[in-house]
Amino acid sequence: MDQMSKTILLVEDNPDDVKLTLRAFKRNNMLNPIVVARDGVEALDFLFARDAYAERAGKPPPTLVILDLKLPKLDGLEVLRAIRGDDRTKFIPVVILTSSKEQQDLMQGYALGANSYVRKPVDFTEFMEAVRLLGIYWLMTNQPPPERHTA
Amino acid sequence: MGLAAIGVIAAMIWWTYSEVEDANHQRQVTSEIRRGLSELKLVTFEYHLQHSERARAQWEATADRVDRFIANARFPEPVQTEILAELRENRAAGRRLFVKLTAARGAGREDATLDEASRRFETQLLRQLLTYQQENFDDSSRLNDFATQRIIDAQWRMMIVILAGLALITSVIVGASWLMRRGVLKPIARLQQATRQVAAGNLDFVLGMHGDDEIGELSKNFDAMTKSLRGSFAQIGSSNQALAVLNEELEAFSYSVSHDLRGPLRSMDGFAMVLLEDYGDKLDEEGKDALQRIRAASQRMGNIIDDLLRLSQVTRAELNVTRVDLSAIAREIADAIDREQSGRSVQWAIEAGLSVRADPALMRIAMQNLLQNAWKFTGRSDRPLIRVGALERDARTVVFVADNGVGFDMTHADKLFGAFQRLHHVGDFPGTGIGLAIVRRIIRRHEGRIWAQAKEGEGATFFFSLKESEHGSDEQDHPAG
Numbered sequence: 001m002d003q004m005s006k007t008i009l010l011v012e013d014n015p016d017d018v019k020l021t022l023r024a025f026k027r028n029n030m031l032n033p034i035v036v037a038r039d040g041v042e043a044l045d046f047l048f049a050r051d052a053y054a055e056r057a058g059k060p061p062p063t064l065v066i067l068d069l070k071l072p073k074l075d076g077l078e079v080l081r082a083i084r085g086d087d088r089t090k091f092i093p094v095v096i097l098t099s100s101k102e103q104q105d106l107m108q109g110y111a112l113g114a115n116s117y118v119r120k121p122v123d124f125t126e127f128m129e130a131v132r133l134l135g136i137y138w139l140m141t142n143q144p145p146p147e148r149h150t151a
Numbered sequence: 152m153g154l155a156a157i158g159v160i161a162a163m164i165w166w167t168y169s170e171v172e173d174a175n176h177q178r179q180v181t182s183e184i185r186r187g188l189s190e191l192k193l194v195t196f197e198y199h200l201q202h203s204e205r206a207r208a209q210w211e212a213t214a215d216r217v218d219r220f221i222a223n224a225r226f227p228e229p230v231q232t233e234i235l236a237e238l239r240e241n242r243a244a245g246r247r248l249f250v251k252l253t254a255a256r257g258a259g260r261e262d263a264t265l266d267e268a269s270r271r272f273e274t275q276l277l278r279q280l281l282t283y284q285q286e287n288f289d290d291s292s293r294l295n296d297f298a299t300q301r302i303i304d305a306q307w308r309m310m311i312v313i314l315a316g317l318a319l320i321t322s323v324i325v326g327a328s329w330l331m332r333r334g335v336l337k338p339i340a341r342l343q344q345a346t347r348q349v350a351a352g353n354l355d356f357v358l359g360m361h362g363d364d365e366i367g368e369l370s371k372n373f374d375a376m377t378k379s380l381r382g383s384f385a386q387i388g389s390s391n392q393a394l395a396v397l398n399e400e401l402e403a404f405s406y407s408v409s410h411d412l413r414g415p416l417r418s419m420d421g422f423a424m425v426l427l428e429d430y431g432d433k434l435d436e437e438g439k440d441a442l443q444r445i446r447a448a449s450q451r452m453g454n455i456i457d458d459l460l461r462l463s464q465v466t467r468a469e470l471n472v473t474r475v476d477l478s479a480i481a482r483e484i485a486d487a488i489d490r491e492q493s494g495r496s497v498q499w500a501i502e503a504g505l506s507v508r509a510d511p512a513l514m515r516i517a518m519q520n521l522l523q524n525a526w527k528f529t530g531r532s533d534r535p536l537i538r539v540g541a542l543e544r545d546a547r548t549v550v551f552v553a554d555n556g557v558g559f560d561m562t563h564a565d566k567l568f569g570a571f572q573r574l575h576h577v578g579d580f581p582g583t584g585i586g587l588a589i590v591r592r593i594i595r596r597h598e599g600r601i602w603a604q605a606k607e608g609e610g611a612t613f614f615f616s617l618k619e620s621e622h623g624s625d626e627q628d629h630p631a632g
Contacts, residue, residue, distance in 0.1 A: 016418035023425065099413045103464075122413055122453030124421040124446075 006063040006139055008034045011043040011079060012097075013071050020124065021066070021097075024131035032139060035062070040074025043067075044082055047089050061092055064138045067114075069098040069105055077108050084113040091145035093138055156323060160316035167309035171302050173227075178298035180224050184238075185291040187217035192284050195249075199277055202256055210249065218242055231297050238290045245283040252276045338366040345373060354381045405463045412456055420449040451583075458585035461516075462570065465592050470510045472597075477505035477550060480515050481539045484522045495535070497526060502540035505550060507617050509597050517593040520586040521552040521613055527580055528556035528611065544616070553612035558605040567603055590615075 008025075012018050018036055025034060037043035042052075043065075049056040065083065069076035076096065083089045095116040096109045109117050118134065121127050191213045198206040221238055255273055338360055348356040354377055360370040423445045431439060478501055485499040507514070522537065529535035538553045559567075559574045566572040568591040573584040590613075594601040598618035605611035 014414055014418075016421065017414065020417070020421040020425075023421075099411075099417075101460075120413070120417060122416045122420055123450050124417070124424040127417065127421065 005060075006032045007060075008032050008139075009037060009043065009046060009062040009065045010034050011037045011040070011065065011071065011076065012068045013038050014068075017068070017120070020127065021131060024128045025135065027128060028132040028135055030132075030135040030139065032063070032135075039072040040076065040079040043071075043079050044074070047083065047092075048086070061089055063093070063144055065092055065094045066097050066134070067094055069096060069100055069109070077105075077112060080109070080112045080114060093142065093144070095134060095138065097134075156316050156319040159319075160313060163309060163312035163316070167305045167312070170305040170308075174298045174301035174305065177226060177301070178295060180220065181291050181294040181298055184217060184220045184224070185288065185295065187213060187220060188284060188288050188291055191217055192281070192288070195277070195280060195284065207253055214242075214246060214249070218246075226294070226297075228297065231294060234290050234293055234297075238287055238294075241283045241287050241290070245280055245287065248276055248280045248283065252280065334364070335366060338362075338370065342366075342370065342373065345377075349377055349380070354384060401463075402467065405460055408456060408460065413453060416449045416453050416456075420446050420453075423449070455583045455585070458583045458589070459570075462585055462589050462592065465513060465516065465589050465596070468510070468513060470513070470596060472508055472510055475507050475509045475511045475514050477507055477514065477518065478503050478539070480511075480518050481505070481522065484515075484519050485537075488522065488526050492526070495526075495530070497529060497535040497537055500536065500538040500540075502538075505539070505541050507548065507550065509617055513593045513596065517590045517615075518552075520590045524586055524613075525552055525554035525556065525611075527582065528558075528575075529554050530556070530580070532556055532610075547616045549614050549616045551612050551614045553610065555610040558607050558609050558611045560607050561605060564603060564605070568601065 010018065010021060012021065018038075022034060022036075025032070035046060037046055045051045046053045046056065047061065047065075049059070067076045067079060071079070076098070080094055080096075083092060083094060090113075093115045094113070095118060096114045097118050097120060098105065099120050101119045106117055116134075116138075118130055121130060191210065194206065194210045194213050198210050221235065221242060224235060226232055226235060252273060255269060255276065341358065341360065345356055345358050356377060358370045358374050361367055362370070423442045426434075427439060427442050434442070481501045482499075485497075485501065489497070522539070525537045526535075529537065532555050534555075536555050539551070540553075541548050541550050543549070557575070557580075563574050566574065568587045570588040571584040572588075573582070591601050594615045594617065599616050601613065601615040603611055603613045
């Protein structure tokens, strides 16, 4: 599978963070298509090919979900619960990328089956580095679960 | 009631005593009479045998004595008075007979012998006299019997009165104790139960005993007390609730500080960087410097927020007290510092076997701050030395972290442990001014004390002692503790 087919779903409501994250990916030469969902409901619509994303039915799921926790409508932990609760999405690697390093968020994140938990640094240089490492690991190093064509 | 009974008994005993005394006196009198009568009988016989003048005179004397007794005798009973009257009558008749007898004898005194007729008359007179005397004797016996009977009666009456009095006293005592039980002991038992209930925390307990006596008053006051206690507790409860709500708000606040304040900072830093990267060639040095300053300030504020959050986490964290090996922790921290900051060489002197009962995670944070501080402030020393050890003071273990760094002026020591308080310029020694505030909060959470000693240019020593919850620091550690 080439890099272009490995879609990343970025669930992030803060447009600044979206822009900076996309810049970080680009600067690190990671050219994967990135779909941005601006709230929890939109994220699940994309994953389950509903409403605005109905045309995605039958297409392979994203290779990686980068998930913020504090989201409008449906928060990140609820999105994670839905992803892990559905056979179609339960093996997708989910990386929580958030400002919070509250104990309870960490605990709940891992309890619901997050693969990784990264705290967004204030320093953009550090942020770039974190995104670079994420991309290298989850998009290149890590062996993804076998694709399932039937739901 | 009891006093009345005792009074009655005392009166009865006194009455019985005087009754017996009286009866005894009577008996004495009647005995005297009897003795006189029997003496009179003997004298009569004597006269009959001898007919002497001496015997006659003796008879007269005895008869006078007996009659005097009888005349003086006074008896209360009408029967006795009757008997006495009969006695007097018989005695008078006897005396008349004796006069007759002596007259008869006197008539024939010249002759040594009396004729048959005279002797018969005399014998008849004598027989009559003896009969009277016998009757007299019987009467006196009856009087005596009366007196005796009176004594027996009095004794009986006394016994009955005493028994009745005892019964009365007993019933009075029983009644009084019952009243006491109902009026005093029972309410006191209830009061005791009430205090126990209230002490156990049941503030809804109401005595509800109404009375005008002291017990009733006490009960009313007790109920009033529990009522006011209920009020106070309700107030405390609502205050606690308000505090809990406040605490929750505080937690929510620190959460949003963590999340919401850091977001804009990241944007400021990130887009300043974008400007520098994408448009750096269009900016002069001053423009670039301004952007660099924006970035530096954003990052510093990010650090401050992180430290503030750390401080609040230290406050909220649950304490898991167990035996903590401070030496090992200090060693690990020192090694980590050396690894990360390989540019500097610091000599660490960490005493082995330092052990305290505390929360291991919080103690690690405290030691981390203290050692990092020591490391930071020895940055300009020629031969930086950091010592960690313990000493005994007032039977307490005092742990110290000493350095030979820049130290500080003790006149500002009071500011040392306050949040955002700094004794040095950020430019000289970087930091947010939160580290020692965190350390103090950790020590305080262990009910301990922290203080410092320093001299400008000669280094600083930080001391802390923790509340020793158990004696004997060498004992085996219990995880549950």
